[in-house]
Amino acid sequence: MYNIGLIMSPERTNYNGIPTGIVIEKAESPERQKILAEIVKYGMGFSRGKIQDASSISLQVAAQRPVFLDYLSYIIFGRIVRLSTQCPEEKKEVCISVKFAHELGEYINLQVTKSRKNGLKSVDFTQEEGRVIVQKSFEHINADAIFAQLSESEMSLVRRFGSTIIPDNPKAEQRPSEFRLE
Secondary structure, three states: OOOOOOOOOOOEEOOOOOOOOOEEEOOOOHHHHHHHHHHHHHHHHHHHHHHHHOHHHHHHHHOOOHHHHHHHHHHHHHHHHHHHHHOOHHHOOOOHHHHHHHHHHHHHHHHHHHOOOOOOOOOOOOOHHHHHHHHHHHHOEEOHHHHOOOOHHHHHHHHHHHHHHOOOOOOOOOOHHHOOOO
8 A cells, every 4th residue: 555654744845736825734755745836637537627617607607716626626625525434434425525526536547647746646535545645635724814814704605515526425324316406
């Protein structure tokens, strides 16, 4: 398994391809820092695509400030990572987050194969090893600078859009045939 073993520090860095205000905690080595930056960049790009795919939401997002889209992309990325790991095994076929986590893995695999400098070509991000790397990468994002720029009404809208695009996992007692996307 490819271990990116991170050490948290107060130092943070912005990278090209990652929205200003979203920073990644420093890793123990420059190589691991590059891995984090690449995975976060791909995750944020994938999340923006999911926002654009949600046509009714994308029109409303277009009317918002750019910081709104940046924070919503972060929230979507987080919902995919968190909810896909929390979906019970017997509900995997109806958890939208699991479907999107697999799509995210495919997207990252594609981006990695296009990249000449990436050291992750041997990792399959649709499998457990790759999902762990994505989860660790997400856990080391700090979006406080963007969060602080949003009003309470914008935050409410971000939460609503986030849960519409990536709905919560179905309840344990709910059968797959009863689960419907609103």
